[in-house]
Amino acid sequence: MSAKTTNQKAWLLVAPVVVLVAFNAVIPLMTVVNYSVQETFGDNLFFFEGMKWFEEVLSSERFHDSLLRQLQFTFIILAIEVPLGVAIALAMPRRGFWASVCLVLMAMPLLIPWNVVGAMWNIFALPDIGLLGKTLNAMGFDYNFTRQPFSAWATLIAMDVWHWTSLVVLLSYAGLSSIPDAYYQAARIDGASAWAVFRYIQLPKLKHVLTIAVLLRFMDSFNIYTEPFVLTGGGPGNSTTLLSLDLVKIALGQFDLGPAAAMSLIYFLIILLFSWIFYTVMTRGEDR
Amino acid sequence: MSLTLKNVSLIVDGQTHIYDTTVELVPAGFNILLGTTLSGKTTLMRLMAGLVQPSSGRILFNGDDVTGVAVQKRNVSMVYQQFINYPNMSVFDNIASPLRLSGLARAEIRKRVETVADLLRLGPFLKRKPSALSGGQQQRCAMARALVKDSDLVLLDEPLANLDYKLREELRDELPRLFAARERTVVYATTEPSEALLLGGYTAALHEGRITQFGPTGDVYRHPVDKQTASVFSDPPINLIPVTKTGERLQTSHGANWRVYGAFRDLGDGEYELGVRPHHVQPHDGAGDGAVIEGRVQVAEISGSESMVHFDLEGRPWVSLAHGVRAFGVGETARFKIDVDHSMLFSPQGETVATMRA
Structure with missing residues (x-):
């Protein structure tokens, strides 16, 4: 009772x-x-369609292309941001005045809203008036993100690395700071090399924060919308039309609610699936 | 192996961490560093290990100057208060790690690891990760790493502090046995006087960055050279009260007085400070014979077979560690008797001028 x-x-x-x-x-x-699961007409008319939209989306070349672009983008930025973030965290001073300075500098990009980052880099990289774009062209590089897919990609990746590496840095830095000094002393007494210290003390101790960092960066980058939208709106052509951009084009541009909804669900399940795979792989062999 | 510190001092950012220290540790002996937290025990160990370089002075191993020699070339091992093991290596690999770095043959490594693991009763856990061990086992694993190396100097920095009571007792019994069998100098840091007494060997009392006394543990306990050493070697803190000696009598400022004999009687008349350890102050019910004092009870704590009574003696905080369970009312006046045979007298400068027990 x-x-x-x-x-x-x-x-x-x-x-x-x-x-x-x-x-x-x-x-x-x-x-x-x-x-x-429905076909939508104006006047709120709905007809049940079953799995039709899912089949359509899954077999459409357009979806395959944007998914592939999305995967490419995410894996490139993970491959850059995670090692770079750990390296910066390792190089940062542990205590004192400069530690605080570094932390504030690192936190700064994280405070800037996505669309501002996009707008900033857009202007910064403009080939005719932007500081970066003009310098690159003056140095002899043919760089124009509004015309060349490669330039657009490079800008997008640079933007994301600039914006989000700090997150990995801060998480890793916190992880490193939690390692007691005694570990480093013990390693010195053992005569362990700098590499051994990294491999057997720092990396294992960073495992948990890195799992979180990779998961956060994966989910965030898979959802990226604002930056490519502000930069080129998915162009030139469709070269930077990542999944969320494509989704918005279908849903709001063409107002195809059925396929857009089906795509949203597939998108959602993909993120869920990848996150689960990452998590399982990274915590595998975890001490019970 | 003999370890000598000659005029070693350490000054960091203008602050003196270790004052001019000269000490020769007992070779192949159990040397205890006894001091409160922040007294410099760990710093002294780090100097001995070579993790920190002294600001001045020299450190000698077997007579050789090793002051500038890097830590990994000194053949020392160290066990910390925290359980320091490589987190993603098995217990076997953890114990083997110092041997692997020295480039020993595989079979030899296995043999040595297994011997040490058996000694520390880690045999069944060699395949486990440290995190799958209990605290005591984790610390034994860290000790095995220190033992397997066969180093000349083993530094144990409060290795039992983070263990629970039972494990601490168990490991404390094993420690001298484990290290005694080998020809190596052991340095053991602790904050607990009782631990130092149980471990025996030699004790260096540390107070605010100075070694106040070094000698056989029992001697340091019974005949501390000064008030500081006596305080370091007493838990709860030693009871102190100013006394005046006139002829054969000692008198407190409020008039409690008693007759003295032995070493105390031979002292000249004058002002002294009396020191008594808390377990040598017992509640007293009988008549006012001998060194009987009266104090106002402030707190009385009962812990199993002992009662700790805090009382105010002429404005000084005193503690009595009384046998058995005693009931005291807070605020009431109670009588206590000082065990004169275990008391000591300090000069106004804090030096010991007489101890009663020879």
């Missing part, structure tokens, strides 16, 4: 959260599920 009463009270306590999550996550998601 008493156990039952306790349960009821517990429900009351979690109710606000349930309502909140329902309104901001479950209901919108279910709306998307609803759209994804």
